[in-house]
Amino acid sequence: GQQVMQIPQYQHVQEGEDFTTYCNSSTTLSNIQWYKQRPGGHPVFLIQLVKSGEVKKQKRLTFQFGEAKKNSSLHITATQTTDVGTYFCAGLSGYSTLTFGKGTMLLVSP
Amino acid sequence: SQTIHQWPATLVQPVGSPLSLECTVEGTSNPNLYWYRQAAGRGLQLLFYSVGIGQISSEVPQNLSASRPQDRQFILSSKKLLLSDSGFYLCAWSVVPQGRTEAFFGQGTRLTVV
Numbered sequence: 078g079q080q081v082m083q084i085p086q087y088q089h090v091q092e093g094e095d096f097t098t099y100c101n102s103s104t105t106l107s108n109i110q111w112y113k114q115r116p117g118g119h120p121v122f123l124i125q126l127v128k129s130g131e132v133k134k135q136k137r138l139t140f141q142f143g144e145a146k147k148n149s150s151l152h153i154t155a156t157q158t159t160d161v162g163t164y165f166c167a168g169l170s171g172y173s174t175l176t177f178g179k180g181t182m183l184l185v186s187p
Numbered sequence: 188s189q190t191i192h193q194w195p196a197t198l199v200q201p202v203g204s205p206l207s208l209e210c211t212v213e214g215t216s217n218p219n220l221y222w223y224r225q226a227a228g229r230g231l232q233l234l235f236y237s238v239g240i241g242q243i244s245s246e247v248p249q250n251l252s253a254s255r256p257q258d259r260q261f262i263l264s265s266k267k268l269l270l271s272d273s274g275f276y277l278c279a280w281s282v283v284p285q286g287r288t289e290a291f292f293g294q295g296t297r298l299t300v301v
Contacts, residue, residue, distance in 0.1 A: 083230075110289055119277055119292040120231070165231065169288050174221070174244075175281070179230030 079104045081168045083178030091186050096153040098181035100166035109142055109149045110175065112165040120165055156185045189214035193278045193293030200300055206251075206265040208296050210278030213259065218280040220261040221290065222253055225275040237261060273300045 080103040090096055100109065108127045112120040124133055126142035126149060133140045139152045153160055163180040170176070193210045200206060212218050222234040233246045235253035243253050250269050254262045261278060275297050279290040 108288060112290075119295045120290075122289040122291065125289055167290070174219070174233065174236050175288070175290055177223075177231040177233070 079168065079170050079176045081166060081176045081178040083166055083181055085181055086179065087182045087184075089184040089186065090156050092158060093155050096156050096160070096183055098151050098164050098166075098183075100149045100151075100168070100178050102147045102168045102170075102176075104147070104168075104170050106146050106168040106170055108169050109146075110167045110169070111140055111149075111151055112167060112177075113162050114165065114180070115162045118162075153183075156183070158185050158187055161185050189280075189291065191278065191280055191291055191293045193296060195296055196294060197297045198299070200268050200298065202270055202300055203267045206263070206268050206272070206298070208263040208276055208278075208298075210261045210263075210293055211259055212261075212280045215259070215280070215282055217258060218282050220255060221279040221281075222261065222263050223277040223279065223292075225277060225295075227274070231277070235263070268300045270300050273298055 082101045084099050108125050110125045111123040113123055114120040124140050129146050130144045131142040137154045141150045149166055163182045165177050165180040167175040167177045190213045220237045223231045224234055225231050235243055235245055237243050237255045240255055240258055251265050275295050277295045278293040281290045
């Protein structure tokens with residue numbers, strides 16, 4: 078079945094440093110989604126990418142979808158303590174279920 | 188607007204006891220419904236999903252079962268809990284036919300089996 082791999086599993090940065098998490102799918106995706114889960118909370122939808130090579134920005138967050146629609150990345154510029162949490166990618170293949178990556182836990186030290 | 192209700196928020200159950208977690212969705216019809224489990228500090232494991240009433244697909248064979256007695260109700264059950272069933276259980280919904288493919292999660296239930 079479809080697999081979505083996400084790296085790294087964990088990253089600890091100093092406030093102000095950049096952060097990137099990468100997502101790779103074993104199959105071509107219809108779209109890829111990114112979610113953020115704050116400690117103790119539930120995952121919250123951030124964004125969806127649909128087009129090959131698509132790039133979207135939300136303030137300091139930049140999301141990219143690969144040309145082959147099998148990989149994606151989330152880049153945070155100048156991290157802040159409010160960025161702490163686990164970031165999940167989730168791939169949709171056709172109209173089947175979403176497959177989530179295992180997430181990248183981000184810790185930001187002030 | 189759409190909302191998802193999941194309860195209880197926390198639960199402590201002894202080994203061997205039954206389990207019933209309920210999830211309901213309001214403000215939408217014919218949603219896809221999901222049950223996920225998250226072990227401490229780990230990723231989201233899809234347990235069950237449903238595309239319609241009475242239609243349940245199991246992703247991982249285990250001690251749990253799911254039912255969808257109504258369009259917007261999804262229930263996760265167990266006849267006898269195991270210690271390994273402890274975790275954070277999340278219900279989610281999406282509505283693919285309306286072009287909205289993102290998942291919306293409930294607040295989750297933290298289950299501790301003792």
